[in-house]
Every structure is written in structure tokens, then in C-alpha cells.
Amino acid sequence: MATEHSRTAARLMVSPAVxxxxxxxxxxxxxxxxxSFLRYNLLNPGMETFAGFDNYYYxxxxxxxxxxxxxxxTLVVGVLVITVFGGIALALLLDQPFWGQGIVRVLVIxxxxxxxxxxxxxxxxxxxxxxNGVFAHIAKSLGLQPFDFLSQAPLASIILIVAWSWxxxxxxxxxxxxxxxxxxxxxAAEMDGASVLARFWYLTVPHLTRSITVxxxxxxxxxxxxxxxxxxxxxxxxxxASTNIPYLVYAQSLLNFDVGGGSAxxxxxxxLANIVAFFLMxxxxxxxxx
Amino acid sequence: xxxxxxxNVRKSFGEVDVIPSLDLSIENGEFVVFVGPSxxxxxxxxxxxxGLEDTTSGAIEIDGxxxxxxxxxxxxxxxxxxxxxxxxxxxVKKNILFPLKMAGMDPAEAEKRVANAAKVxxxxxxxxxxxxxxxxxxxxRVAIGRAIVREPAAFLFDEPLSNLxxxxxxxxxxxxxxxxxxxxxTMIYVTHDQVEAMTMADKIVVLNAGRIEQVGSPLELYRxxxxxxxxxxxxxxxxxxxxxxxxxxVGATTLGIRPEHIDIVEDGPWRGVVGLSExxxxxxxxxxxxxxxxxxxxxxxxxxxxxxxxxIALRPQADKLHRFGPDGKALK
Amino acid sequence: MxxxxxxxxxxxxxxxxxxxxxxxFFPILWTILMSFKSEGDAIKAPxxxxxxxxxxxxxxxxxxxxNYALHFWNSVVLSLGSTLLALLIAIPAAWxxxxxxxKRTKDLLMWMLSTKMMPAVGVxxxxxxxxxxxxxxxxxxxxxxxxxLINLPIVIWMLYTYxxxxxxxxLEASRMxxxxxxxxxxxxLTPMAVPGIASTMLLNIIxxxxxxxxxxQLTTSKAAPLTQFIASYSSPEGLFYAKLSAASTMxxxxxxxxxxxxxxxxxxxxxxxxxx
Numbered sequence: 074m075a076t077e078h079s080r081t082a083a084r085l086m087v088s089p090a091v092x093x094x095x096x097x098x099x100x101x102x103x104x105x106x107x108x109s110f111l112r113y114n115l116l117n118p119g120m121e122t123f124a125g126f127d128n129y130y131y132x133x134x135x136x137x138x139x140x141x142x143x144x145x146x147t148l149v150v151g152v153l154v155i156t157v158f159g160g161i162a163l164a165l166l167l168d169q170p171f172w173g174q175g176i177v178r179v180l181v182i183x184x185x186x187x188x189x190x191x192x193x194x195x196x197x198x199x200x201x202x203x204x205n206g207v208f209a210h211i212a213k214s215l216g217l218q219p220f221d222f223l224s225q226a227p228l229a230s231i232i233l234i235v236a237w238s239w240x241x242x243x244x245x246x247x248x249x250x251x252x253x254x255x256x257x258x259x260x261a262a263e264m265d266g267a268s269v270l271a272r273f274w275y276l277t278v279p280h281l282t283r284s285i286t287v288x289x290x291x292x293x294x295x296x297x298x299x300x301x302x303x304x305x306x307x308x309x310x311x312x313x314a315s316t317n318i319p320y321l322v323y324a325q326s327l328l329n330f331d332v333g334g335g336s337a338x339x340x341x342x343x344x345l346a347n348i349v350a351f352f353l354m355x356x357x358x359x360x361x362x363x
Numbered sequence: 364x365x366x367x368x369x370x371n372v373r374k375s376f377g378e379v380d381v382i383p384s385l386d387l388s389i390e391n392g393e394f395v396v397f398v399g400p401s402x403x404x405x406x407x408x409x410x411x412x413x414g415l416e417d418t419t420s421g422a423i424e425i426d427g428x429x430x431x432x433x434x435x436x437x438x439x440x441x442x443x444x445x446x447x448x449x450x451x452x453x454x455v456k457k458n459i460l461f462p463l464k465m466a467g468m469d470p471a472e473a474e475k476r477v478a479n480a481a482k483v484x485x486x487x488x489x490x491x492x493x494x495x496x497x498x499x500x501x502x503x504r505v506a507i508g509r510a511i512v513r514e515p516a517a518f519l520f521d522e523p524l525s526n527l528x529x530x531x532x533x534x535x536x537x538x539x540x541x542x543x544x545x546x547x548x549t550m551i552y553v554t555h556d557q558v559e560a561m562t563m564a565d566k567i568v569v570l571n572a573g574r575i576e577q578v579g580s581p582l583e584l585y586r587x588x589x590x591x592x593x594x595x596x597x598x599x600x601x602x603x604x605x606x607x608x609x610x611x612x613v614g615a616t617t618l619g620i621r622p623e624h625i626d627i628v629e630d631g632p633w634r635g636v637v638g639l640s641e642x643x644x645x646x647x648x649x650x651x652x653x654x655x656x657x658x659x660x661x662x663x664x665x666x667x668x669x670x671x672x673x674x675i676a677l678r679p680q681a682d683k684l685h686r687f688g689p690d691g692k693a694l695k
Numbered sequence: 696m697x698x699x700x701x702x703x704x705x706x707x708x709x710x711x712x713x714x715x716x717x718x719x720f721f722p723i724l725w726t727i728l729m730s731f732k733s734e735g736d737a738i739k740a741p742x743x744x745x746x747x748x749x750x751x752x753x754x755x756x757x758x759x760x761x762n763y764a765l766h767f768w769n770s771v772v773l774s775l776g777s778t779l780l781a782l783l784i785a786i787p788a789a790w791x792x793x794x795x796x797x798k799r800t801k802d803l804l805m806w807m808l809s810t811k812m813m814p815a816v817g818v819x820x821x822x823x824x825x826x827x828x829x830x831x832x833x834x835x836x837x838x839x840x841x842x843x844l845i846n847l848p849i850v851i852w853m854l855y856t857y858x859x860x861x862x863x864x865x866l867e868a869s870r871m872x873x874x875x876x877x878x879x880x881x882x883x884l885t886p887m888a889v890p891g892i893a894s895t896m897l898l899n900i901i902x903x904x905x906x907x908x909x910x911x912q913l914t915t916s917k918a919a920p921l922t923q924f925i926a927s928y929s930s931p932e933g934l935f936y937a938k939l940s941a942a943s944t945m946x947x948x949x950x951x952x953x954x955x956x957x958x959x960x961x962x963x964x965x966x967x968x969x970x971x
Binding site: 172 | 713726795912946
């Protein structure tokens with residue numbers, strides 16, 4: 074569908090993007106790989122020595138790594154479950170006719186615009202603080218002992234905060250999908266005697282599959298690298314209870330100044346992400362046929 | 364000027380030869396129609412001439428100059444697309460002005476040309492509208508306006524009428540013909556509709572599977588189709604093509620006879636039963652099941668009484684028989 | 696087509712929807728309310744807090760204590776700069792992939808998106824060291840580059856899906872009309888794709904405005920955007936609720952307002968054009 078002229082032009086037009094992304098991917102990654110084989114501490118610059126696989130050995134055998142891995146997965150899956158199911162429920166509700174649709178939609182979408190540092194701080198201090206937080210006030214007024222969310226259930230609290238930020242995204246996409254549902258198809262099914270539940274299961278759910286895929290894909294990309302929320306709430310603690318892999322790598326390299334160890338951790342994170350990406354890409358390759 | 368010569372032009376997409384190898388010469392001022400069924404390569408051929416596709420091999424000459432590798436912008440041709448391809452974000456005036464602006468024409472001269480084109484095409488009152496606010500026929504006229512202001516060497520039309528309704532199609536057909544008579548510029552027109560081909564063309568090029576089946580004036584193709592494909596494609600309703608005994612009697616593999624060349628008679632060589640009769644008022648088309656031959660389409664006058672189930676006799680006009688050999692080619 | 700819904704049903708849905716809407720919005724609402732209270736009143740129980748007098752003193756203190764205007768300006772420069780730069784690189788690339796697709800176009804798109812999957816921590820150390828050695832730490836120019844690159848795949852993807860909806864015949868028409876490639880993209884494609892480009896821009900501005908990994912790692916003060924400005928409240932000033940609320944309100948207000956006004960375009964953008 075094109076001539077040699079336009080193909081040449083196309084290659085020329087696409088190359089800046091490709092070259093930049095390639096460099097962006099390969100240069101720092103190459104350096105990370107290089108550092109990961111060095112004994113390299115930021116406090117003793119110029120003292121780097123070759124370390125072989127030591128950094129990997131220490132990183133992978135460190136109990137903190139396994140905690141962080143489990144925490145990362147828990148965080149991603151937890152948020153995905155809450156936002157996808159919550160998003161479907163909310164979208165179904167908001168798709169009904171009611172008074173003030175526009176305003177409610179504005180209210181629901183708002184958390185998406187709140188930067189991670191703000192949402193984390195607001196939740197940490199104004200809501201989850203065991204002394205002055207809204208939850209503590211409510212507990213006290215009910216005669217209950219206030220619950221210290223961030224030290225008693227740090228990971229669950231972070232999941233809650235992150236899910237709050239992403240729920241609007243899921244809801245909006247699913248709502249848009251619902252609104253494009255073929256009404257005549259629904260009516261035909263109703264004429265065929267399908268119950269509300271059957272219609273939901275056989276018509277609505279398949280229709281939503283594509284948008285759920287989009288939600289899962291985009292959110293996973295962002296959820297795998299949740300960082301700011303942890304930094305400003307728990308600093309990964311108590312212990313490693315809320316440390317995920319990005320935070321662990323950050324702590325290793327920039328808090329402990331262990332560049333070698335941090336780099337090894339970074340490479341491990343890249344490998345893990347690639348495993349996830351592989352499956353995700355296959356999934357969207359099928360669903361997002363462009 | 365607008366003489367276009369194609370020599371040994373071949374186009375393949377990967378393994379598939381869309382146009383195996385083709386020679387064609389289009390004279391200055393001619394109205395040439397490429398006609399054929401969908402997928403016959405007629406649009407590809409037009410796009411090759413336009414420069415929107417590369418030829419795989421062969422050469423295209425425009426006015427004696429080799430244009431094979433020239434980009435479309437440099438060929439001096441104008442094209443009207445099936446979807447009109449108007450710029451939706453520009454007013455009618457800006458749409459028509461666009462090619463002149465691209466050519467860097469003096470604005471005053473450009474304005475004058477646009478005003479002229481708008482007058483010819485009855486668009487003067489619509490110049491400030493957007494394409495979205497126009498009817499199909501008006502959009503078509505804008506597309507034509509955009510093509511004529513450039514005074515191109517030749518106009519290329521890619522099925523320009525297929526998005527219009529039947530009545531409008533007839534009108535636009537006449538307008539384009541009149542335009543050709545006024546401008547006397549070469550026009551190459553692609554269509555799958557043989558009626559358009561017959562009514563508009565100076566020269567028809569019938570294409571099938573990328574090959575030229577026949578080139579000739581409309582009446583040449585009607586009177587002397589070179590093969591069974593052209594015979595079946597040109598003329599409406601289609602020519603009856605008969606095999607078997609009927610053909611062997613005249614020493615051919617296939618015998619062709621047009622519906623309008625079969626007379627309904629009291630007594631004739633072919634007898635049959637009317638299957639379907641379509642009374643259009645001016646004409647009547649009968650599908651007649653003839654023993655030993657098959658179903659024949661017959662055209663009768665508007666007010667013949669025959670109906671479904673009637674027995675009738677038919678006589679083909681002897682001088683209007685077309686004989687085709689085993690390879691499908693016409694026998695002399 | 697629409698069926699008549701009973702008024703009771705509509706009323707029930709209205710109550711439920713409003714309730715949920717308010718619950719979801721509550722943290723933001725609460726923050727805004729609290730920002731207009733004095734420090735002493737802000738830590739009171741909810742009802743006592745609400746009935747306490749309103750004041751602008753927290754805003755004054757935040758302003759006095761830190762340079763909000765600078766961080767705000769940094770956020771604007773970073774998000775706008777990186778978005779415009781990304782568009783500049785992405786429009787030609789998306790044009791090529793949408794209108795001159797080849798066998799490998801889809802693989803190329805997938806690869807671009809996959810660079811987005813690479814966790815930032817994987818390259819944190821070298822990026823940090825490179826920035827340090829090039830003197831780019833705490834500089835806006837370095838961060839604009841990074842934000843451009845991390846959002847580039849998304850920008851290309853979105854533009855690609857928008858461009859795919861534009862009929863190729865129109866671009867061919869412009870070629871027949873004598874347009875050069877530059878004119879084709881500048882005068883025909885870009886104006887036609889304005890809605891798509893606008894929603895791409897919006898989403899990208901929001902993503903860049905709220906980006907909180909690189910902005911936290913690579914800036915400290917001079918080039919710090921609002922994400923960093925807020926993070927500086929994490930401790931021990933976090934306990935000054937009213938000031939924290941005022942700062943937070945100021946950090947999110949610009950994007951919240953922008954987002955609300957452009958909801959429609961945004962939803963289209965958010966879905967990568969995959970959901971219609």
C-alpha cells in the first residue's frame with residue numbers, strides 16, 4: 074500500500090523514536106549489568122573491584138528480597154482485584170440513569186488526578202494516623218481502640234491507598250465500554266427470555282473483556298513500580314513488611330550506597346518484569362489487535 | 364497535454380501478481396474507462412499511474428517523460444477518490460485552494476481560479492462550508508473542483524460515483540461527461556459499473572485478473588466482444604452464453620446472444636417456458652427455460668403479455684450471434 | 696429505545712451513586728476543608744473541626760516556608776516540556792506506523808510498549824550516576840528528557856490508534872495535490888487529528904505532573920516539582936495537618952481542574968482508543 078518513497082520516509086520518521094527508546098533501554102541497562110558485577114560503594118568511589126556473581130548471591134539470598142518479591146506480587150494483585158471488581162460494580166451503578174450523573178462522575182474520577190505523594194500523605198496523616206486520623210476519631214467515638222494501620226497492616230494500607238488512586242481509572246474505562254454496549258442485543262436477549270444475570274454473564278462480561286485487558290495491562294505497568302506511596306508512608310517498614318522490589322533496590326543503592334548490590338537487584342527486577350511483560354504482551358497482542 | 368504510456372508495467376504484492384504485465388497507451392484528451400469486476404486490478408492500475416504505488420517493473424511515461432519513479436506530487440495529475448477524500452478541517456474554498464497553495468501559486472491568481480471552478484461546479488454559495496455540511500453530490504463536486512483548479516495533465520477518477528444514490532449517480536455521470544467536453548483534458552476513470560463505462564468512455568479498457576481483455580470504443584466492445592469475458596461483462600442484461608448442441612450447430616464452443624437480439628415469435632427454433640418475467644414498463648425481461656439449452660434471458664417490448672408459466676417460442680437474430688472458440692476467444 | 700425507569704429505582708440509584716461518589720471523593724474534600732483551618736483545629740475530631748472558624752493562615756505559612764511558585768513552575772515546565780517533546784518525536788513515528796505499515800510494525804509497537812515495562816529501579820543507579828557526572832542532578836533539562844522518554848511509548852501508541860482512524864485516502868489526496876511530506880503532516884494530518892492529539896497531550900501532562908519516581912530521585916530543590924515539594928512534608932512536618940493540607944491542595948488543584956474540564960478527551964485518551 075505504499076511506494077518506495079513513502080517507505081523510505083517512514084523509516085526516517087520512525088527512527089528518532091526507535092533510536093531514543095533503544096538507547097534509553099540499552100545504555101543504562103548495560104551500565105546496570107556492569108555495576109551488578111562490581112563491588113561498588115558510593116562512599117568509597119574508585120575502589121571498585123570485580124565481584125562476579127556475589128552481588129546477585131547476596132541479593133537473592135537476602136530474606137528481604139523474598140519478602141519484597143511477595144510484597145510486590147501482593148500489591149499488584151491486590152490492587153488489580155480491588156480496582157477491577159470495584160470498577161465493574163461502580164461502572165454498572167453509574168451506567169444507570171440517576172440525578173446528577175455529571176457531578177458524581179467528576180467526584181469519582183478525581184483521585185486519578187492526585188499525585189502519589191499527596192494521596193499517600195493525606196491517607197497516612199489525615200485518615201490512618203492512630204491519634205488524629207479520621208478513622209481513629211471514628212473508632213474512638215464508637216468506643217473502640219484506634220487501629221494503627223501503617224504499623225499493624227502496612228501492606229494492606231498501601232494497597233488501599235494505591236487502589237483508591239486507580240479505582241477511577243478502571244471505573245471510567247469500564248463505564249465507557251458499558252455505554253457502548255449494543256442495546257438492541259440486550260433487548261434481543263431479553264426477548265429470548267434471558268434473565269438479568271444471564272444477560273450480564275453472556276453479553277456484558279464478554280463485551281467488557283477487552284477493556285478489562287486494557288485496565289490490567291496499564292495498571293500492571295504502573296503498579297509494578299509503586300514507589301512514592303511507600304517512600305512517604307512506611308519507608309518500607311516496619312522491617313520489610315511493606316518493602317517492594319523498587320523500594321528495596323532504592324534502599325540498597327541510595328540508602329546503603331551499595332551500587333553493586335542495588336544494580337544486581339535492578340537486574341533481577343528487570344528480569345521479573347520481563348516475565349510479567351511476556352504474558353501481558355501475549356494477552357494484549359490477542360485482545361488489542363491494532 | 365496528457366498522453367500516458369504504460370509499457371510492460373507489472374505489479375506484484377509479495378508473491379501475488381496483481382498486474383502480470385501490461386501495455387497501454389492513452390492519447391491526449393481521451394476519456395478512458397477502466398472497467399472490470401472487483402479485484403481485477405483496475406484501481407491498482409490507476410494508483411500506479413498516480414504514483415501512489417510503485418511499479419514492480421516496467422515504465423510509465425507521461426507526456427513523453429519517464430515518470431516511473433516520480434512521487435505523486437511531481438506527476439502533474441489530479442485524482443478524485445471514491446471517498447472524495449476532502450480535508451474535513453478546511454472549508455470548501457480552502458479544500459479547492461490547497462493544491463494551488465502547495466504549488467506556491469500567487470494568491471490572487473489562485474483565488475481567481477477557485478472562483479472560476481466554483482462557478483463551473485455550482486459551488487459558489489458553499490465556499491465557506493465544511494465538507495461535513497455538504498451532501499454527497501456536493502462533496503463530489505468539491506473533489507472535482509480541487510482536481511480541476513490545478514489544470515492537470517490528466518484526471519484520475521477512482522470509482523467516484525459509487526457512494527452516491529442511483530439518481531444522483533446519473534446526474535454526476537452527465538456532469539463529468541460535460542466537464543470532459545469543456546476541458547478536453549485526458550481523463551482516466553475506474554469503475555466496476557459497465558453502464559458508466561458505456562455511457563462515458565471514448566475508450567474502454569476491460570480488465571480481468573490484472574490483464575487487459577479488450578480495448579475499444581463502447582460500441583466496438585458491444586458489437587464485437589473479443590472473448591466470453593467481455594461478452595458477459597459489457598451489456599445489460601448480460602449476454603446469454605450457451606454451450607453444448609446450440610453452439611456446435613454454428614461451429615463454436617460457446618454461442619453468445621444478447622437478450623435484445625432474441626425475438627419472441629409464433630414459431631421458432633427454440634421453445635420454452637417463462638420462469639420469471641420482469642415488467643419494467645419500457646422493457647420486459649423474461650427468463651425462459653428452453654429445452655435442451657437452459658435458461659435464456661430475453662428482452663421484449665414493454666407491453667408483452669407473457670407471464671410466469673407461459674410457453675413461448677424464440678428466434679435469435681442470425682446476424683447478431685457471437686461465436687467463441689474453446690479458449691473463449693471470438694471466432695472470426 | 697430507552698426504557699422508562701421507575702422513579703423509585705432512579706431515586707435508589709441516585710442515593711447509592713452519590714454516596715459512593717462522596718466516599719471516593721472524601722479524602723480530597725477533607726484535605727481541602729482542612730487546609731482552611733488553623734493547626735490547632737485541624738487535629739480536632741471531625742465534627743469539632745468542621746465547626747471551627749475558617750482561615751487562610753495555612754496557605755500563608757506554606758507560602759512563607761517554601762517556594763510554592765518555583766515548584767509549581769517546575770511542574771509546569773516538566774510536564775509541558777516533556778509532553779511537547781514527546782509529541783514532536785511521536786507524531787512522525789505514529790504517522791509512519793499508521794500509514795505505511797510494514798510486516799514488523801506491530802512488533803515495533805509492542806517493543807516500544809515493552810520498554811515501558813522495564814522497571815525504573817533497574818536503571819536507577821546508572822541514571823543517578825550519569826546525572827551526577829553530567830551535572831544534571833536537580834536540573835529541569837535532564838528531567839524533561841527522562842520524562843519524555845518514559846512517556847514516549849504511550850504517546851506513540853495513543854497517536855497511532857488515533858491516526859489509524861483517519862482514512863489514508865485523504866493523505867493520498869494531499870500527495871496528489873502536490874503536498875510534500877512536511878505539508879502532509881503539518882496541514883492535513885495534524886489538524887485532522889487535533890482531538891486525538893489533545894487527549895494524548897492531556898493524559899501525558901497528567902502522567903508527567905504526577906510522576907513520582909524520577910522526580911523524587913533526581914531532584915532536590917532547585918528543579919523539584921510539586922511531587923518533591925509535597926514529599927518534603929512527609930516528616931516531621933506531616934503532623935502539621937493544616938499546612939500539609941494547604942500544600943496538598945495547591946499541588947493537586949491545577950491538574951484536578953484541568954482534568955475535570957477535559958474529562959471527555961481524557962477518557963478517550965486513557966483507553967488508548969481501545970474502548971469506544
